Amino acid sequence: MAFELNGKTYETDEEGYLANLGEWDSDVAAYMAKEDDCDLSENHWEVINFLREYYDEYQIAPAVRVLTKAIGKKLGKDKGNSKYLYELFPYGPAKQACKYAGLPKPTGCV
């Protein structure tokens, strides 16, 4: 699968995850979110940027439980809980946010 944006073609897997991590930019994230009827707010970006940093450091996309805990540690308890994260990303915080962040589907995600 693939989509076109700003005159460039982006390859994705069958679930819409970006095939090449290096091609990602913020326009890609915004485009993917828009396709899901989601407008990215500051709070969304905080999680997306966190995921990109996490991937950069560990070379994996974290499972939702690990993401929730790590967000809590970095951004505070009021953000490190499933309610907050599911409100931002109703399709599943790890799954949906990883997609917008250009990462592969999280390890341990069905």
Next chain:
Amino acid sequence: MLHTVNKSPFESSSLKTCLSLARSGSDVLLIEDGVYGALAKSAHAPLVTEALEAVRVYALEPDLKARGLSGDRLLPGIEVVGYDGFVDLACANDKIQNWL
């Protein structure tokens, strides 16, 4: 002749077999998991040290780096080469034997 070994000596007997059959004056290049055979202080070090008296032993640098092994961990006498060195060895020898 150039011999290449790509298996860890702990996993396979290919390094041992190679060194026992390689004629004096041969080149032996350790690649992929074969580079573990270059480690000093390893249980296989005496085997390789003995072989160094008769053959030249090389280890491929990108494969060493991939495994976190730096030059100072290797047996003295082993020469570290890059991909260009691999090509040079392949060209300098009339035959190549890959001990898979």
Next chain:
Amino acid sequence: MYINRHAPCGTVYAVEGLEVVLIGAAFEQDVCMAFVGDGVFQLKQDQDTAETGMKNFSPAYRALGDYEVNRLYVERESLEERGLTEDDLMPLTWEDEDDDWAEKPSIHIVDRAQLSDLIEEQDILLNF
């Protein structure tokens, strides 16, 4: 317990095994890992695969603590046979929630007899 017996790069055993461990841990399975034979090379510090064109998955071992996989048993005899010491391994840690997030080491060096006892205690053993 996941028993890891293969070197990191030459085959896919190590990366596949790590993936299975992370998946299991994501589902809150109580898992531990043993590193024996060439498996101890998986934990070697400073792995840099850039020039080989392969992905470097060794940083993912550092995420194990986040997944609450914090019992990594490394066989002492396997290290010694390979001329390695504990200092050659990545310093892997986990944070203990019940102890004010104190950072604790995840790697435990055990001798062959201790590892044998640990293996005997397990309900399920998976080899990679």
